[in-house]
Amino acid sequence: MRHAPIPAFPRRRGKEARIVGAFLALLLHAVVSHATGLAFLKVCPESAAAGMGEGAAGGWQNALSPVDNPALAPPDERWQAAVTHSRWIFDTDYTALGFQMPARGWSLGADLRVLSIPDIELRDDANPDPDGYYRVDDLAFGLRASAPLGKGLRGGAALRRVQEKINQEASQGWIADLGLRWERPLQGAGSVPSSLALAMTARNLGYSSDFIDEAPEPPRTLSLGGEWRGRLPLAGWECGAQAELRHLKDDGAHLHLGLETLPAAGLALRGGWLGGYDNRGATLGLGFAWRALRLDYAWLPFANGWADVHRFTFSFAM
Numbered sequence: 326m327r328h329a330p331i332p333a334f335p336r337r338r339g340k341e342a343r344i345v346g347a348f349l350a351l352l353l354h355a356v357v358s359h360a361t362g363l364a365f366l367k368v369c370p371e372s373a374a375a376g377m378g379e380g381a382a383g384g385w386q387n388a389l390s391p392v393d394n395p396a397l398a399p400p401d402e403r404w405q406a407a408v409t410h411s412r413w414i415f416d417t418d419y420t421a422l423g424f425q426m427p428a429r430g431w432s433l434g435a436d437l438r439v440l441s442i443p444d445i446e447l448r449d450d451a452n453p454d455p456d457g458y459y460r461v462d463d464l465a466f467g468l469r470a471s472a473p474l475g476k477g478l479r480g481g482a483a484l485r486r487v488q489e490k491i492n493q494e495a496s497q498g499w500i501a502d503l504g505l506r507w508e509r510p511l512q513g514a515g516s517v518p519s520s521l522a523l524a525m526t527a528r529n530l531g532y533s534s535d536f537i538d539e540a541p542e543p544p545r546t547l548s549l550g551g552e553w554r555g556r557l558p559l560a561g562w563e564c565g566a567q568a569e570l571r572h573l574k575d576d577g578a579h580l581h582l583g584l585e586t587l588p589a590a591g592l593a594l595r596g597g598w599l600g601g602y603d604n605r606g607a608t609l610g611l612g613f614a615w616r617a618l619r620l621d622y623a624w625l626p627f628a629n630g631w632a633d634v635h636r637f638t639f640s641f642a643m
Contacts, residue, residue: 362541363489365440365463366500366529367573369393370421371409372638375623376610377583378597382524382550382569384506387619387640388423391434394526395469395481396504398432399425399642403617407640417442419636431472432481438465459492469502478507487533489541498533500543502526511555519555524548524569545574550581563587577601583608591615595623604628617642 369379371389381393388405391397399405405425413419418441425434442461467485474480483502488495508522529543550569557564564586571579580600587593593612599605610623618641625634 362496362536363463363487363498363529363533363543365419365438365489366465366487367544367546368413368419368438368440370423370436370438371407372610372621372623372636373593373595373612374583375625375636376595376597376608376612376621377567377585378569378581378599378608379625380550380567380569380581380583380597381526381528381548381571382522382552382567382581383565383583384508384522384552384554386621387638388425388434389421389436389638389640390423391425391432391469391471391481391483391504392421392423392436392438392502393528394504394506394524395483395502396471396479396506396524396526397481398471398479399427401642402427403642405640405642407638409636409638411634411636413440413634431470434469436465436467436469436483436485439463462488462490464488464490465500467500467502471504474505477509478505480505487531487543489533489536491536494537496533496536496541498531498540498543500529500531502528502530511553519553522552522554524550524552542574547572557586560588593621 369375370392371387373386374380374383374393377383385397385399388407389409407423409421411419421438423436425432440463444458445460465485465487467483469481469483471479471481481504485500487500488497504526506522506524508520511519511521526548528546530545531543533540533543548569548571550567552565552567554565556562567583569581571581573579579602583597585593585595591614595610597608604627608623608625610621612619612621621638623636625636627633
């Protein structure tokens with residue numbers, strides 16, 4: 326359903342090694358021990374990745390994929406657009422919009438994420454009748470860019486304006502994301518082409534203004550992961566597997582696993598697992614494609630009586 330041509334294996338790796346080393350230094354510097362806010366930034370913005378364990382180690386799916394890793398770029402020179410909508414837990418509406426365009430070897434994009442909770446009852450005491458109603462409105466808007474850094478290696482960065490508003494109180498700030506992706510070809514059994522990719526990201530690095538009397542810290546997230554793509558030996562279906570180790574500030578390490586297989590043209594079956602979370606585990610997803618149009622669906626079950634989430638992403642290329 327997608328996938329860029331597999332790049333050649335780099336013969337001279339000195340430059341790439343220095344880039345990766347500098348990026349790792351930034352990852353370590355970003356690990357701090359302040360309390361986090363802006364929780365909506367942790368929501369996976371698109372359904373293809375959500376169905377595969379919400380991992381950020383995978384490759385291009387649609388114009389919202391670079392929200393998780395700004396190094397990602399579409400496999401062709403077409404313009405891309407995508408929109409996601411889901412009814413999140415506690416009657417929360419979540420919407421994400423993404424756009425991507427080619428620019429002389431670079432790839433430029435923009436994204437908007439909005440989370441809202443309307444009609445929350447306002448009370449000052451135990452009176453069963455509310456004194457009124459208020460709402461929560463969270464927003465993140467940003468621009469991003471990616472470029473090739475060497476054979477098989479691509480880097481990207483994003484800058485976003487964020488806002489968290491509850492009733493009449495609001496906090497604004499700026500966050501940045503950094504990402505790397507390196508890919509090389511492998512020779513599968515029976516001369517079947519396959520590829521291996523490694524990805525590193527540092528997300529939500531930044532600050533926000535005071536909310537009443539304290540500034541919420543963005544949920545700084547560091548991740549290292551890999552993806553393998555090839556074909557199943559017997560069925561011959563194209564498939565992919567990915568694994569990501571993610572460290573979320575104040576929440577420790579988590580393991581995200583994902584699988585995808587394409588049993589027929591225009592059809593993708595997906596599954597995943599999120600390790601280390603109290604209320605979440607398995608994920609499932611489907612994808613349908615027709616020409617330049619795609620519809621992806623993800624089912625995200627929650628434990629302990631929380632409502633399950635059904636998420637849809639519609640994307641197209643021009």
